[in-house]
Amino acid sequence: MGPLAQPTPTAGSTAIDRPAAPDTDRAPSASLEMTGITVAFGGVIALSEVSLVVEPGQVHGLIGPNGAGKTTLFNVACGIVRPTAGEMTWRGQPLRRLKPHQLAGLGIARTLQGVGLFPGMTVLENVMVGAHRHARAGFGSALLALPRSDRDERELRARALAALSDLGAEQHAGRYPGGLPYPVQKRVALARALVSAPDLLLLDEPASGLAEDEMHELGELIRTLSGRMSVLLVEHHMDLVMRVCDRITVLDSGRQIAAGTPAEVQADPAVTEAYLGDEVTAEEDAAGTTRTDGGRHHG
Known part of the structure; x- marks a missing residue:
């Protein structure tokens, strides 16, 4: 049994043995909208006019190579980073000067890259x-x-x-x-x-440090969660992202280069070049060909 699996009930056990999870019958009804988000650190543009919408009950993936701006956008959603320009709305209301300690009261929960x-x-x-x-x-x-x-x-x-x-x-x-x-x-x-029974769950690389079977269980859990909350997922394990996400936004060098369903994103040449360059190179090398445009590491 993987560490994300639920324990098997013993013979004679009843529902009293486990307290019921609260608020599991709520249908998700709120959306997060980020429009024209720009973040500048001094003279460095970390994000340039990035927009996405996490619809109610949707698992929305955010991917891109190292340095693409995924963590910066995630931190904007968490209130850790204040955007230089752009607007963020939650439940149709603008979120201005959002701070991390306000998230719980708004019905938003998050995890970090580390456990915290x-x-x-x-x-x-x-x-x-x-x-x-x-x-x-x-x-x-x-x-x-x-x-x-x-x-x-x-x-x-x-x-x-x-x-x-x-x-x-x-x-x-x-x-x-x-x-x-x-x-x-x-x-x-x-x-x-x-x-906290959130309406929106922000997940920052939840699969890091997990074995393959644990990652599979995590994917099943995320799909189950989408029945009662929306999920914004930042993750570099592409197989997990493609399996659990309804829509995906792809960043590269702080800019949005693609958005759509997993199938649409996989078929986008810009994504192949920016995010999967190493994998394409490996395939060509295995075939005995030479690539001169330089694939990039993803993560």
């Missing part, structure tokens, strides 16, 4: 942090240890356990992240994002 877990907190506590937007008791109630605060903590704990259970990681709830294999840490980080 708190080493001094248990796995369960890490995931409970992601569920905080569902808390109803305020800071004063927690400080005074009022009954409402206790109920809140129980509910958040149940949500966190459900999220871990959905990813087959509940057995690690009491452990600290530093003692877990990297793929398991990735699952915990994903559980922390999913526990």
Whole structure:
């Protein structure tokens, strides 16, 4: 069983053994629109008039070679980087001066290239942090240890356990992240994002560090998630991207060079040249031919 697989129920087990995942019957209804996004760092143009739309219930892939601007655009969506020009809207409302701490309140969750877990907190506590937007008791109630605060903590704990259970990681709830294999840490980080029941999930290279079977399970999970949220996926594993995405936007040197369905993107000569140059070169070398235009590394 791969580390993303769910545990097989034992004989005689019932639904009571696993808390139900919250808010799984919601149909996605919000879209993220990024229009004319330009980012300049000093005199360097990192992005130039890039536009994309992540439709409700859609998995939208963002790909391109190293230095294409994928991470910069992802960071714009997260509020980490402020665009020099352009507009971003969510649920039809403009997002101006967006900051990362506002994402949860907007119904947006994200994962990072690394796991970003708190080493001094248990796995369960890490995931409970992601569920905080569902808390109803305020800071004063927690400080005074009022009954409402206790109920809140129980509910958040149940949500966190459900999220871990959905990813087959509940057995690690009491452990600290530093003692877990990297793929398991990735699952915990994903559980922390999913526990908030977001309308939009931003995934930054979720397949990094995963074996092939784990990557396949991740792809199945992402397709399942699209039934209740939209997903913006930044990933360099092309087989995963082509398998799970409804639409793909391709960047090269900060510019958008292609957009469309996986089949349309695969057939675009500009994508072959910019993103798959190394693979084309390898095929030609195997055939005994010589290529003079210089393929580029992708990642």
